[in-house]
Amino acid sequence: MLAEELIVLDADSSLWRTARPWLDVALRLEQNDAGYSWHGWNKQQMSDFLKSRPPECSLAIGVWETMGDTLEQEVLWLGVVCEVVEGEVCSIRTFEALTAAGLKSPRQLEPGIEDALEIMRVARAQVPPVAWALFTEKATWDEWLFASDDDGGVIDKGELLAALARRGRCVLLGSQAAQHHR
Numbered sequence: 001m002l003a004e005e006l007i008v009l010d011a012d013s014s015l016w017r018t019a020r021p022w023l024d025v026a027l028r029l030e031q032n033d034a035g036y037s038w039h040g041w042n043k044q045q046m047s048d049f050l051k052s053r054p055p056e057c058s059l060a061i062g063v064w065e066t067m068g069d070t071l072e073q074e075v076l077w078l079g080v081v082c083e084v085v086e087g088e089v090c091s092i093r094t095f096e097a098l099t100a101a102g103l104k105s106p107r108q109l110e111p112g113i114e115d116a117l118e119i120m121r122v123a124r125a126q127v128p129p130v131a132w133a134l135f136t137e138k139a140t141w142d143e144w145l146f147a148s149d150d151d152g153g154v155i156d157k158g159e160l161l162a163a164l165a166r167r168g169r170c171v172l173l174g175s176q177a178a179q180h181h182r
Contacts, residue, residue: 016096029046039148049158061079081094081127083127098126101122133174
């Protein structure tokens with residue numbers, strides 16, 4: 001699931017503080033046996049997902065949170081791109097790391113298709129093409145991430161996410177690029 005030598009870029013960024021706990025969860029899943037699950041997730045499910053992607057690709061996740069009492073503003077809460085090689089995550093970078101390649105500031109990113117496509121385009125300058133991207137708001141992220149069966153066990157997270165997308169609660173994007181040459 002995670003490469004032996006995982007590279008984390010821009011670990012001092014504000015978006016990394018939000019991403020760090022999810023790396024801890026992935027490490028916990030990877031280090032425990034097949035019977036271990038965390039909020040409906042298990043190691044096999046994660047490995048199967050990663051191995052079903054192209055041999056060299058990236059995954060992007062953008063989650064916005066609504067802030068403010070009367071003047072609601074959507075603020076990027078989590079923005080990461082994970083580089084995947086042969087089914088293992090080998091690098092993680094936040095959207096802040098993409099500003100050097102031309103992406104606007106994460107504070108300026110909005111939860112719309114234009115910015116989603118721009119994130120994927122700019123990511124391609126640093127990592128293989130994005131094979132799968134999720135853009136959503138925090139309530140949907142939390143619903144998907146923490147869902148489990150009645151006993152707290154594993155569920156089909158892919159099907160749940162697809163159902164959320166069909167209801168317009170998130171956007172899933174991707175490319176079918178199987179190879180990437182640097």
